[in-house]
Amino acid sequence: MIEFRDIQKYYGDYHALRGINGTIKAGEFFSLLGPSGCGKTTLLRTIAGFEGVDSGAVLIDGRDMSDVPANLRPTNMVFQSYAIFPHMTVAENVAFGLRRDPRSKAEKAAAVEEALTMVGLKGYGARAAHALSGGQRQRVALARALILKPKVLLLDEPLSALDKKMREHMQVELIKLQRQVGITFILVTHDQEEALVMSDRIAVMFEGQIAQLADPETLYRRPNSRKVADFIGTMNFIPCEILSENAGSYEVDIKGLGRVTLGADQVASDENSGTPAVGLRPEALTLLFPGQSSEERKVPGKIDEVIYFGDMTSYDVFIGGTDIEVRLSMRNVPGRPVMDVGTEVELSWSPSALVLFR
Ligand SMILES: Nc1ncnc2c1ncn2[C@@H]1O[C@H](COP(=O)(O)OP(=O)(O)O)[C@@H](O)[C@H]1O
Ligand SMILES: [Mg+2]
Known part of the structure; x- marks a missing residue:
């Protein structure tokens, strides 16, 4: 659906994209994930056509987009600061995308209602946009983008302005919406948890390059470098x-x-x-409680730190006879006490959960 062919991009002397290759499939929920400044927005803007490339190409449906201006590309973008017009109604905001559409007023009104229904704002059309909450404004911005029926929706950190609860709620809403409309979503985020939760596949970017492109489970279980392993979880x-x-x-x-x-x-x-x-993930290590046995490999340890999260507890444990400290996480199931700092414990671990960084 979308193909990056060795994209190079400079801002003056600054080498912002350094040989981007990869393919995004039709209908996929795809994320560009990486720390701030790694080139995510730049790459997204090259898909939209807001930004040119110095060499290489973006292809959409097999067609080289180099000479295709932004307004003729089958993409639409939802921005980080979802600029909706506060003096307009919700319906007017959504209809704004249709201002050059030749359809009749009644047909446009039906399209607006359909788009509002999609984003869970059915019946909100007559409301003043300035009276909406942050989450509702973001839905209006989504409806405004979706009403044009793009093949690809580009989302640049669309949830970053929302508080934690609303962000988590909108993550689920976005997943549902993507399944419902079936179009390709490309999300930019610096939040690894958000990317893991939402995406079919993720491109992890550092310094203008894709370090690994894979599905969430592969990225988490089989990172191809220490840097990716460290960034994710x-x-x-x-x-x-x-x-x-x-x-x-x-x-x-x-x-x-x-x-x-x-x-x-x-x-x-x-x-x-x-x-x-x-490399060993925290949940691949288990604290053995007194009397509990394990078929897995075992090693003694001493608890150095305990952090209680309610549903789980995180422990930092020195591995017996070494100065190596590992972090492990345990679900707080009924009957399993939270252990104290200083307790001598036994850890079990499985060799199959390890990754080797040579
Ligand atoms: N218009 C621009 N002119 C000069 N430098 C830019 C411009 N846009 C982005 N950059 C630089 O390119 C790098 C990547 O930016 P960006 O793609 O916005 O990163 P991200 O979205 O991953 O945070 C940053 O170092 C940024 O400062
Ligand atoms: Mg950005």
Whole structure:
């Protein structure tokens, strides 16, 4: 549907996009995720046609967009500051996108009502736009974009101005909306949780490049570099020594945890610049409670920090006999007490949850 072919983009001397390649499929909920300044908005604007490229090309439906102006592209954009007109009604705001549409007044009114229904604002047409809440304004901005029936909806941090509760609510609404209308959504966000929750696939960007493009589970379970692993969720890195390699699998000696063999699918593809390490997510480690046994590998530890979140508790634990501290998270199920700082514990872990950064 959308293809990036080796896109290079400069702002003066500043190299903003450094060889972007990749494909976005039709009907996909796709996110561009990365820290502020990595080039997400710039890349989104090259799709919309608001920004040209210095070399390479954006293709939509197989067609090179280089000479196609923004208003003739099958895309529409919802901006970070969803500029709606406060002096107009909700319906007038949504109809604004149709001002050059030759349809009759009645047909346009029906289209406005349809768009408002889609975003959950049925019956709000006559209200004054300035009287709306932040979440409702964002819905108006969405309706205004959707009424033009674009093939691709481009969303630049559309939820960042909302408070946490409303943002989480709108995330679910956006997912439902995308499924309902079936068009391609491309979302820009710097919030890794938001990207994981919402997307079919995610391109993780750093410094003008795509570091990894994959579905959320692959990004989380099999990050291809330490940088991606660190950006998405929490990852414990434990130094290890590589003992041998055989057809892509590695035998390693992990500090404090001992020897394991890691399959080729557990090896991050990018070469690691520092010392080799294995990565282990907090939920891949389990605190064994007194009397509890485990078939998995075990290691002693001592609790150094306890953070209670209500539904779960996060523990920082020193691995026995080392200065290595790992973070692990445990669900607070009934009958399982929260443990105290200083408690000597046993941790269980499974080699299959490890990723090797060579
Ligand atoms: N019009 C511009 N002129 C000069 N530099 C720009 C312009 N737009 C963006 N930049 C720079 O390009 C980099 C990427 O910007 P942007 O795409 O907005 O990042 P993001 O959306 O990931 O935060 C930033 O360093 C930014 O300062
Ligand atoms: Mg941006």
